[in-house]
Amino acid sequence: MNVAVIGSGYVGLVTGACFSEFGVQVVCADKDADKVASLCRGTMPIYEPGLDDLVSRNVREGRLSFTADPPEAIRNGLVVFIAVGTPAAEDGSTNLDFIEAVSREIGQCMDGYKVVVTKSTVPVGTAKKVRKWIQEELNKRGSSAHFSVASNPEFLREGAAIGDFMRPDRVVIGTDDGDEQALAIIQDLYRPLFLNETPFVITNVATAELSKYAANAFLATKISFINEISILCERIGGDVQGVARAMGLDKRIGSKFLHAGPGYGGSCFPKDTLSAVHFARDLGIDFEIVEAAIRANTRQREHVTNKVRTALGGDVKGKTVSLLGLSFKPETDDVRDSPAIAIARSLVAEGATVRAFDPQAMNEAARAIPELVLCKDVYETCEGGDVLVIATEWNQFRMLDFARVKDLLNEPIMVDLRNIYRADAMNSAGFSYLSVGR
């Protein structure tokens, strides 16, 4: 089977590489010619553990290729996955411009039956728009080509994307009622996972589209919930990790996504929660829980930034902050809506110098905040710092040489926004130590 994946970012590239690993022929297309040139040279445009090997093996074995000419990929594919970005618009709704552009391109160049599948996270009702955009272009050409539109939302996590794609908790496939042909083709594509007994949710398009938002909104709510508990803990002298453990051991609740910190970030939760609220509102429904989760997240970012201000005596102007971690979570170079970036941006705006290090996200962070002083490692970052802030819990930050850090800092103050250290250990090491909800 021939597959086209349009959009070769975090999702498209992983999707394409994993399908080629299943044994099908995949062409990944992207309009970003530099990205495609880099992929053709064998250089990954993003950091994702294991992707390099997976891509190079499948390219070598002739199952995976790249093009900067999406129509070439579309003409060739029986299944066309749309995996372009769906960023938030100013008002919180989803900007579907990239989806529309690809849909129209499909209509402009398809010459036989295609199954067009949205893998991008798109608001409920988008598949109908995709169908309309494709049909309009076909009509302009007087073409009677036949196509199906389906929804197959992606649930992978950056940093663990390949494992998530190859061994997902579930695969969701939404097709139009009665469109047996499209369903059979998509199921055939996922056959290796069927054989692995992966649960499949086979449903209609609207349910598939909504399931992705429901999952992300629920996880974001879980994070905001524990962050609110962390604020209560700070007031009462409680320990949020103890509360989270007590909650998480209850199998009805589960321990995942109960880590207090600087609030959720990344390329999905912030925009997907906003989008869910927005499309619910368009339907006349207040998505009240998610609205509250968003408000709590905004407050949490401000709350943890205040911790840094407090650690610096209230006024950050002229102070130096040593910041560890810039990506929104470990094992990725993605800084989109990263709490670390938001905090750094506030501190820079208030007149602080921010020295920073991240194992993978330095280039992206420098583009986001040109004023950052980029350092080559943890210890260079600590040089001359008035406070050390841990914003992302990369493993290499979990075992710092405290004596050396203390020597390098101007003041032995640490603000640990990921709760990776224990207060008693840090106090014994001579640090004044602040964390979240403890």
Ligand SMILES: NC(=O)c1ccc[n+]([C@@H]2O[C@H](COP(=O)([O-])OP(=O)(O)OC[C@H]3O[C@@H](n4cnc5c(N)ncnc54)[C@H](O)[C@@H]3O)[C@@H](O)[C@H]2O)c1
């Ligand atoms: N990143 C994640 O962890 C994740 C997880 C699940 C779902 N998603 C969803 O998947 C979608 C893609 O996210 P991403 O993180 O991979 O985005 P990304 O920005 O990394 O990649 C999108 C790619 O699409 C390309 N593109 C845009 N318009 C194009 C066009 N007309 N033709 C060809 N290429 C085009 C861009 O150049 C870019 O390379 C989004 O809807 C996102 O919400 C993301």
